[in-house]
Amino acid sequence: MTRSSQAQFDAHAEKYAASAVHRFGPSLPVLLKVADLKPDDLVLDVATGTGNTALVVAPHVAHATGIDVSPKMLDQARLRAAQEGVTNVSFQAGSAEQLPFADGSFTLVTSRHAPHHFRDVPAFLQEVHRVLRPGGRFVLADQITPRAELQDWVDFWQRTRDPSHARQRTVDEWRALTAAAGFRPAGEQIVPYRLEFGWWTQQSGCSADVVEALQAHARNADAAVREAMQLEFDAQGQIQAHHDPMLVARWDR
Numbered sequence: 504m505t506r507s508s509q510a511q512f513d514a515h516a517e518k519y520a521a522s523a524v525h526r527f528g529p530s531l532p533v534l535l536k537v538a539d540l541k542p543d544d545l546v547l548d549v550a551t552g553t554g555n556t557a558l559v560v561a562p563h564v565a566h567a568t569g570i571d572v573s574p575k576m577l578d579q580a581r582l583r584a585a586q587e588g589v590t591n592v593s594f595q596a597g598s599a600e601q602l603p604f605a606d607g608s609f610t611l612v613t614s615r616h617a618p619h620h621f622r623d624v625p626a627f628l629q630e631v632h633r634v635l636r637p638g639g640r641f642v643l644a645d646q647i648t649p650r651a652e653l654q655d656w657v658d659f660w661q662r663t664r665d666p667s668h669a670r671q672r673t674v675d676e677w678r679a680l681t682a683a684a685g686f687r688p689a690g691e692q693i694v695p696y697r698l699e700f701g702w703w704t705q706q707s708g709c710s711a712d713v714v715e716a717l718q719a720h721a722r723n724a725d726a727a728v729r730e731a732m733q734l735e736f737d738a739q740g741q742i743q744a745h746h747d748p749m750l751v752a753r754w755d756r
């Protein structure tokens with residue numbers, strides 16, 4: 504089953520806004536460091552969701568714009584901006600694959616925990632390249648598949664839990680995709696995430712049937728998957744947690 508990101512995230516926007524893992528998760532400070540924020544930066548945060556990245560970036564730059572396909576996620580972002588008194592940020596609806604901005608509008612583009620939902624990553628990267636000024640930076644933070652041979656297991660795992668999941672990539676795929684879009688590498692690092700199974704399934708609104716399908720998928724994982732995804736089981740063989748490595752990387756235009 505697949506589901507649009509708009510439907511999935513509209514349905515779970517309030518829960519997402521309250522999630523400490525998404526709001527304060529360890530990829531964010533690394534992303535901020537790698538981005539090397541400057542006071543005159545004009546920033547675009549693609550798939551901003553509830554504004555977790557845009558709202559932390561904004562106080563350090565001239566202006567931040569957040570774009571997302573989910574109006575309910577954007578409502579939460581605007582609410583948080585008002586509560587926190589952040590005034591140099593704006594949020595608008597739009598798609599990563601068709602950015603509604605003129606060429607060269609931004610000096611920095613960020614996208615965190617989102618491109619694994621995008622249906623057309625090459626189109627997204629072309630758009631990022633187009634809206635960046637020459638010398639501009641693109642900073643990505645996204646979950647990756649540790650090794651290519653685990654791709655099918657990982658995408659089934661993720662899509663069963665969240666039907667708006669499209670595909671998560673290996674580091675090598677990101678290197679090739681960004682090179683094809685005309686970017687130059689400017690540093691990368693892996694940030695580990697440990698995700699509790701109960702929290703993880705509740706966050707996406709999984710039914711009891713979906714939870715059981717995930718338990719079965721975990722039980723059937725071979726030794727290579729168990730090791731690479733660091734699957735943790737209790738004494739009854741029920742999955743307790745898995746690990747999702749996040750790639751935080753910068754490419755320059």
Ligand SMILES: C[S@@+](CC[C@H](N)C(=O)[O-])C[C@H]1O[C@@H](n2cnc3c(N)ncnc32)[C@H](O)[C@@H]1O
Nearest residue numbers: 508512550551552555572573598599615617620
């Ligand atoms: C897991 S959330 C990440 C939100 C935020 N970047 C963060 O760090 O918390 C993924 C977001 O991607 C958005 N999204 C998915 N596909 C999109 C697309 N093609 N264009 C724009 N936004 C998209 C969803 O609506 C959702 O808000």
